[in-house]
Amino acid sequence: MFKNIISNSFKSYQYYSLKNSSNIFKGQSSILSLQRSFSSSTTKEDPKNCIGDTVLTPHKAKKEINIETLKDQEIIDLLDKGEIQSHNLEARLPHDLRRAVHIRRKLLARDLQKEHQKMLQAQAMMEAAQKSLASGVDPSSIPTVTPISTLDFESSLQNLPLDHLDYSKVLGACCENVIGYIPIPVGVAGPLLLDNKPVSIPMATTEGCLVASTHRGCKAITKSGGARTVVLQNGMTRAPVLRLPGVIRAGELKQWIENQENFYQIASAFNSTSRFARLKNIKVVVAGRLVYLRFRSSTGDAMGMNMVSKGVEKALEVLQEYFPEIEVLSLSGNLCTDKKPSATNWLEGRGKSVVCEATISGDIVRDVLKTNVQDLVQLNIDKNLVGSAMAGSIGGFNAHASNIVTALYIATGQDPAQNVESSNCITLMEAVNDGKDLYISVTMPSIEVGTVGGGTFLPAQSACLDLLKVRGANVAKPGANSEQLARVVAGAVMAGELSLMSALAAGHLVRSHLKHNRKSEPKPQSDAVSVSHNLPHSD
Numbered sequence: 001m002f003k004n005i006i007s008n009s010f011k012s013y014q015y016y017s018l019k020n021s022s023n024i025f026k027g028q029s030s031i032l033s034l035q036r037s038f039s040s041s042t043t044k045e046d047p048k049n050c051i052g053d054t055v056l057t058p059h060k061a062k063k064e065i066n067i068e069t070l071k072d073q074e075i076i077d078l079l080d081k082g083e084i085q086s087h088n089l090e091a092r093l094p095h096d097l098r099r100a101v102h103i104r105r106k107l108l109a110r111d112l113q114k115e116h117q118k119m120l121q122a123q124a125m126m127e128a129a130q131k132s133l134a135s136g137v138d139p140s141s142i143p144t145v146t147p148i149s150t151l152d153f154e155s156s157l158q159n160l161p162l163d164h165l166d167y168s169k170v171l172g173a174c175c176e177n178v179i180g181y182i183p184i185p186v187g188v189a190g191p192l193l194l195d196n197k198p199v200s201i202p203m204a205t206t207e208g209c210l211v212a213s214t215h216r217g218c219k220a221i222t223k224s225g226g227a228r229t230v231v232l233q234n235g236m237t238r239a240p241v242l243r244l245p246g247v248i249r250a251g252e253l254k255q256w257i258e259n260q261e262n263f264y265q266i267a268s269a270f271n272s273t274s275r276f277a278r279l280k281n282i283k284v285v286v287a288g289r290l291v292y293l294r295f296r297s298s299t300g301d302a303m304g305m306n307m308v309s310k311g312v313e314k315a316l317e318v319l320q321e322y323f324p325e326i327e328v329l330s331l332s333g334n335l336c337t338d339k340k341p342s343a344t345n346w347l348e349g350r351g352k353s354v355v356c357e358a359t360i361s362g363d364i365v366r367d368v369l370k371t372n373v374q375d376l377v378q379l380n381i382d383k384n385l386v387g388s389a390m391a392g393s394i395g396g397f398n399a400h401a402s403n404i405v406t407a408l409y410i411a412t413g414q415d416p417a418q419n420v421e422s423s424n425c426i427t428l429m430e431a432v433n434d435g436k437d438l439y440i441s442v443t444m445p446s447i448e449v450g451t452v453g454g455g456t457f458l459p460a461q462s463a464c465l466d467l468l469k470v471r472g473a474n475v476a477k478p479g480a481n482s483e484q485l486a487r488v489v490a491g492a493v494m495a496g497e498l499s500l501m502s503a504l505a506a507g508h509l510v511r512s513h514l515k516h517n518r519k520s521e522p523k524p525q526s527d528a529v530s531v532s533h534n535l536p537h538s539d
């Protein structure tokens with residue numbers, strides 16, 4: 001009997017553990033019943049589903065209920081009954097998007113609280129059952145006391161900002177199921193004299209010391225006469241994976257695409273999908289009967305992933321007219337390569353391929369960077385070249401390019417996941433002018449940036465693009481703004497490299513981070529289990 005009690009308690013514990021993770025968005029969890037309950041009559045033209053030019057998710061909005069006049073609790077009741085869905089709240093409250101976000105937060109806090117309490121109750125039952133088994137005492141004589149949770153999800157959510165964000169800009173462009181936004185401090189590094197123009201670099205980061213370090217690098221470069229950049233290549237890539245009946249047809253497809261006239265035909269279909277995307281080339285890679293086509297296109301001032309994907313879809317339609325047996329397995333076959341480490345981006349480039357250089361005078365290396373030319377050059381060999389080679393690195397021949405790339409990307413509304421390949425970088429250093437001065441360069445083959453599209457339209461991110469004088473489309477010369485942003489990324493990375501490498505050469509890394517990066521001790525969450533540091537680790 002005891003065993004049954006324990007086993008039931010355990011099942012109930014497992015049940016609540018699982019439910020806790022799957023049932024958070026209560027308004028969405030009864031998906032199936034909701035799907036059944038909504039008619040498919042709502043169309044994109046329904047004004048309830050549009051905000052400005054943005055078409056909201058049109059599905060399942062039940063026309064007859066106008067929830068705008070209801071109280072919050074009444075809306076929550078409808079969500080609970082499955083008559084509306086949490087992720088559709090904005091479509092149902094088109095004139096008060098903040099309210100939609102507010103109600104979703106309320107619902108989330110309530111459901112998390114409920115689930116957590118149930119979990120604690122199940123845990124208490126489990127503990128009582130275990131006690132009874134160990135002591136042989138009748139389980140009914142052991143009281144189960146369910147602790148009241150000290151976690152308060154509603155209060156926690158109060159710390160996630162809700163106000164002062166223009167949700168109409170987020171909707172249909174940047175995020176779904178919105179419950180607020182994360183404020184990240186933005187620092188400024190510079191001015192950096194880049195191609196004879198001073199540039200102030202906005203960086204969004206929570207890593208104390210990073211802006212200070214980049215700022216110091218900018219100072220050293222600017223005082224030494226500035227940095228110069230060159231853009232070697234510009235083209236975003238997308239590579240679908242196709243399957244053919246056999247290797248003979250796969251080979252024929254490769255030959256067909258490599259014929260110039262056929263390429264023009266594909267390019268014309270591709271280019272018809274955008275005013276700015278222009279197909280440059282297609283690299284054909286065959287593996288068995290699989291064929292990967294790496295399309296490369298210029299994309300004006302956009303980073304270009306949506307644009308290129310759209311063009312590729314159209315180009316494949318043309319290909320299928322000539323090769324009807326083509327099976328398109330996926331529009332992305334990973335040879336693109338987007339948001340994953342790969343040798344292809346490192347070797348062949350993706351987005352903008354930029355090189356940046358500067359000569360730093362020996363005096364400045366000593367006075368600003370607190371080290372000397374010989375130590376820097378030697379450390380660059382030992383760490384960024386040999387160390388990375390020994391680590392088997394691909395594209396990681398640098399100290400911290402990703403630090404600067406990511407901070408700049410977040411500040412300027414880039415897709416932060418593309419920091420993976422955008423941070424590919426080799427940093428080179430040489431002693432020049434009879435060993436007195438330092439020559440430094442960074443080579444970055446795959447910087448993926450845009451000044452239109454994605455998060456660049458959000459007000460705060462636009463403000464940072466304004467600081468760099470590259471916001472939006474360059475009307476006179478499409479593509480010039482995004483190219484300039486890529487140059488800034490390379491210049492800022494070089495500043496960061498210079499400063500961190502100097503701190504490492506001088507042995508200053510830890511002391512600088514303790515000063516700028518460790519002001520506050522983390523506080524444990526309530527209900528959290530404390531961990532003894534004296535215990536050995538099991539792994």
Ligand SMILES: CC(C)(COP(=O)([O-])OP(=O)([O-])OC[C@H]1O[C@@H](n2cnc3c(N)ncnc32)[C@H](O)[C@@H]1OP(=O)([O-])[O-])[C@@H](O)C(=O)NCCC(=O)NCCSC(=O)C[C@@](C)(O)CC(=O)[O-]
Nearest residue numbers: 028031032034035057059085087176177332334336338339
């Ligand atoms: C967009 C969906 C989900 C539509 O999916 P769907 O099945 O067409 O939509 P649906 O209207 O039938 O809804 C199905 C469910 O999707 C969810 N859903 C639907 N709409 C919403 C919404 N507005 N807000 C929140 N949830 C939503 C929701 O759970 C809904 O159920 P319901 O709750 O309605 O019963 C689907 O088409 C999808 O997942 N697409 C893939 C998009 C994606 O993953 N993009 C990531 C970026 S791509 C990239 O960055 C990397 C890449 C691609 O380059 C990497 C590579 O190389 O592979």
Ligand SMILES: NC(=O)C1=CN([C@@H]2O[C@H](COP(=O)(O)OP(=O)(O)OC[C@H]3O[C@@H](n4cnc5c(N)ncnc54)[C@H](OP(=O)(O)O)[C@@H]3O)[C@@H](O)[C@H]2O)C=CC1
Nearest residue numbers: 274275276300301302303304305306307415453454473478
């Ligand atoms: N779909 C996918 O596979 C992936 C998508 N993404 C996401 O894609 C988004 C970025 O896509 P992206 O294609 O860059 O941007 P958008 O999808 O926003 O496309 C850019 C739009 O701006 C227009 N435009 C106006 N002026 C210019 C100009 N001067 N230069 C270029 N375009 C201009 C384009 O016109 P026109 O219509 O004539 O082309 C197009 O409509 C990000 O949100 C990113 O996170 C990220 C990775 C993969």
